[in-house]
Amino acid sequence: MHIRETYRNRWLATALLAVFVGTVPTPAHAASKEIIQLQTQVQQLLDMVQRLQTTMDQRFAILQNLAQQTSEQAVQMNQTVTALQQKLNAENEAMSGKLDASAGQVQSLNDSVDELKSHMAKLEKSITDLQSQLQNIQSQPPGSMPSQGNPAPGQGGEGQQQPGQGPGAMGGPAPAVNQTPPLQQSFQAAMTDFNAGRYKLATGEFQDVVHYYPMDDMAGTSQFYLGEIASRDGNYDEAVKDYNAVLEGFSGNAKAPAAQYHKGLALLKLNRREAGVQELRTLIRRHPQTPEAQAAREKLNGMGVRINPTATAHQ
Numbered sequence: 001m002h003i004r005e006t007y008r009n010r011w012l013a014t015a016l017l018a019v020f021v022g023t024v025p026t027p028a029h030a031a032s033k034e035i036i037q038l039q040t041q042v043q044q045l046l047d048m049v050q051r052l053q054t055t056m057d058q059r060f061a062i063l064q065n066l067a068q069q070t071s072e073q074a075v076q077m078n079q080t081v082t083a084l085q086q087k088l089n090a091e092n093e094a095m096s097g098k099l100d101a102s103a104g105q106v107q108s109l110n111d112s113v114d115e116l117k118s119h120m121a122k123l124e125k126s127i128t129d130l131q132s133q134l135q136n137i138q139s140q141p142p143g144s145m146p147s148q149g150n151p152a153p154g155q156g157g158e159g160q161q162q163p164g165q166g167p168g169a170m171g172g173p174a175p176a177v178n179q180t181p182p183l184q185q186s187f188q189a190a191m192t193d194f195n196a197g198r199y200k201l202a203t204g205e206f207q208d209v210v211h212y213y214p215m216d217d218m219a220g221t222s223q224f225y226l227g228e229i230a231s232r233d234g235n236y237d238e239a240v241k242d243y244n245a246v247l248e249g250f251s252g253n254a255k256a257p258a259a260q261y262h263k264g265l266a267l268l269k270l271n272r273r274e275a276g277v278q279e280l281r282t283l284i285r286r287h288p289q290t291p292e293a294q295a296a297r298e299k300l301n302g303m304g305v306r307i308n309p310t311a312t313a314h315q
Helices: 002-023 033-139 183-195 199-212 217-232 236-249 256-269 273-286 291-303
Strands: none
Touching (some): 256 291
């Protein structure tokens, strides 16, 4: 617009000059052929200015139209680029989510394989122990008691001896009978002492349950409470071992989610941040609907750690 006004002002000035020259009164005697030619040239100049003005107006209109089209195309291009960028961001996020989900699935599969290996190892150990006990029973002379293991049918508890055998056979005092403590009573006594804060006494009772009934589900629960006692005493290394015993040997126990959550907290207490975060994420994948998983999410959020919502548990 500024260039157009400048040209227009110049043309108007030229036209006014020409009009002024053409209208200046001249004496009759001064009218000559040169003056007439000059007036003719001025008129031609005015016509040329008018045509030039028209041409410039047309070209300026074309330029304005082109500028408007260019501006509209630039806006459309910007919108297209923005849409493409948003699409690329969405695809990248979706791909990242898929990769995280795949990584979580692989980790869950590895965890399941590790648990299966642990169960197989415990089963093999149990079979070996049973075979050893059976061989000991078969190697005993007729009428004698096995030195360890479960009592043979028709015989007394573990450690009992038949009349006429052992130290009491010569009339001396009979040895004390070493009986296995009852499971339910031992566990309930341990829980009573634990709830009362008698941790030292509860530790021995929980250890008796684990020792005498290693394959029972209560042994896994007892192992969890041993970890709780160690954690409350500030012995986080021992607590991690006890929680691991629950997760490796009793993964189906009701206390398994709590064991994994408290294991993660114990690792964080030991300044093992990466291992603790991984343990809490594993808990969320394995048991996403449990209160412990919700507590793990809140803990990770408080630490500023990203939680992948697409990861699911694979039992």
